[in-house]
Amino acid sequence: MSGAVGVSGIGGVSGSADGVTEYWCEYAWLPGGPAEGVGVDVAGGAIVAVEPGRARRGTTLRGLTLPGMANAHSHAFHRALRGRTHGDRGTFWTWRELMYRLAERLDPDAYYRLARAVYAEMVLAGYTSVGEFHYLHHGPRGRRYDDPNAMSAALVAAAADAGIRICLLDTCYLSGGPDKPLEGVQLRFGDGDADGWASRVGAFRPEGDHVVVGTAAHSVRAVPATELSAVAEWATGRPLHVHLSEQRGENEDCLRVHGVTPTALLARHGVLAERTTVVHATHLTDDDMSTLGASRTRACFCPTTERDLGDGIGPASALAAAGVRLCLGSDSHAVIDAFEEARALELNERLAAEARGRFAVDDLVAAATDHAAIGFDDVGRIEPGGQADLVTVRLDSVRTAGAAPGGAPLAATGADVTDVLVAGRPVVSDGVHTRVEHPAADLAAEIGRLL
Numbered sequence: 001m002s003g004a005v006g007v008s009g010i011g012g013v014s015g016s017a018d019g020v021t022e023y024w025c026e027y028a029w030l031p032g033g034p035a036e037g038v039g040v041d042v043a044g045g046a047i048v049a050v051e052p053g054r055a056r057r058g059t060t061l062r063g064l065t066l067p068g069m070a071n072a073h074s075h076a077f078h079r080a081l082r083g084r085t086h087g088d089r090g091t092f093w094t095w096r097e098l099m100y101r102l103a104e105r106l107d108p109d110a111y112y113r114l115a116r117a118v119y120a121e122m123v124l125a126g127y128t129s130v131g132e133f134h135y136l137h138h139g140p141r142g143r144r145y146d147d148p149n150a151m152s153a154a155l156v157a158a159a160a161d162a163g164i165r166i167c168l169l170d171t172c173y174l175s176g177g178p179d180k181p182l183e184g185v186q187l188r189f190g191d192g193d194a195d196g197w198a199s200r201v202g203a204f205r206p207e208g209d210h211v212v213v214g215t216a217a218h219s220v221r222a223v224p225a226t227e228l229s230a231v232a233e234w235a236t237g238r239p240l241h242v243h244l245s246e247q248r249g250e251n252e253d254c255l256r257v258h259g260v261t262p263t264a265l266l267a268r269h270g271v272l273a274e275r276t277t278v279v280h281a282t283h284l285t286d287d288d289m290s291t292l293g294a295s296r297t298r299a300c301f302c303p304t305t306e307r308d309l310g311d312g313i314g315p316a317s318a319l320a321a322a323g324v325r326l327c328l329g330s331d332s333h334a335v336i337d338a339f340e341e342a343r344a345l346e347l348n349e350r351l352a353a354e355a356r357g358r359f360a361v362d363d364l365v366a367a368a369t370d371h372a373a374i375g376f377d378d379v380g381r382i383e384p385g386g387q388a389d390l391v392t393v394r395l396d397s398v399r400t401a402g403a404a405p406g407g408a409p410l411a412a413t414g415a416d417v418t419d420v421l422v423a424g425r426p427v428v429s430d431g432v433h434t435r436v437e438h439p440a441a442d443l444a445a446e447i448g449r450l451l
């Protein structure tokens with residue numbers, strides 16, 4: 001692994017003598033919606049002034065500038081599976097078998113190189129933070145590395161070097177199913193029990209303002225009910241994420257073993273709360289949705305992965321109506337494109353409901369920019385006091401030409417991103433990553449070595 005383990009983070013900004021850098025956005029997506037000719041002044045990595053209707057001065061950002069997007073759910077290594085699991089049509093099990101084979105081959109150095117390229121791809125597509133739901137903790141057969149958090153450190157270093165914020169959602173993964181011990185490659189995921197997990201995570205104290213250490217319980221399948229309360233208790237004050245009801249089989253197993261739905265089981269053990277995000281939330285009952293809303297839990301949808309894996313379409317608007325805040329993730333990275341995920345939230349609903357107009361564009365942008373779900377509370381809005389994470393998309397590509405700025409998020413793709421600032425620092429300029437020289441070549445080389 002190369003140096004720079006996020007010691008300095010990704011903060012800092014170059015600017016004028018008084019430390020302020022002035023940007024002029026042709027259009028900017030402000031908390032009230034898109035505005036024209038917006039001055040945005042940045043100092044010390046934060047936004048210090050926002051002025052719509054300003055005469056052009058400073059650095060011009062041509063097109064539409066949005067707040068940086070949050071990728072609230074990622075398993076970085078799954079990126080290696082893209083385009084490789086569809087032979088002979090491919091099933092969920094074809095996918096999982098290859099995912100496990102891949103997991104067997106990764107070590108901290110390889111994971112650093114792969115993740116750095118994946119995170120570079122994310123920034124190029126408009127993401128300025130990632131919630132890394134990380135469970136590949138240990139060496140082959142579960143052997144601890146000299147530093148038991150070596151894999152976590154590799155991911156944090158990869159994020160620093162790719163210029164993206166990271167919430168390392170260190171994941172508790174203890175069993176292969178109800179009364180089923182871990183076996184095979186799963187041994188690399190386990191810490192014995194919740195206390196073992198908590199003491200390892202507690203020892204991980206990375207430096208840098210680009211990193212937050214969060215927590216996760218993998219699922220009700222992988223964390224026994226007897227351990228859930230301990231995980232929730234230890235996670236107090238940190239983001240806590242958990243996969244929930246992605247496939248109907250998980251619900252059926254939970255009902256058979258515990259007599260309640262996974263949502264009810266999580267509620268019973270104190271897992272659902274303001275800082276908790278359930279991931280997928282695809283197959284829910286009305287009671288489940290009320291429980292999630294009443295506890296102020298968030299739900300993270302991963303539409304491109306959910307369609308890739310054939311999971312189904314979750315009840316996004318019903319959850320929103322129940323008071324659940326929505327966020328988005330690219331999960332297995334079958335696609336990495338912040339715009340595609342946001343758009344799919346609406347379009348999937350249209351297919352399921354046979355009706356248009358389920359969400360306003362502003363709702364989709366809010367979901368796509370909810371960095372608070374992964375612990376970055378002051379990121380995701382273009383307003384004074386917020387962090388200067390900005391993403392500019394061109395309005396003159398073949399995809400976006402002619403679109404109204406207010407509708408551009410429904411037309412743009414990650415390929416239309418020209419500029420990305422993270423904490424005021426340019427990480428993408430004119431569509432080129434400023435730190436990772438050849439992300440595509442790096443991806444090809446690393447995936448070629450692994451598979």
Ligand SMILES: [Zn+2]
Nearest residue numbers: 075133243331
């Ligand atoms: Zn996941």
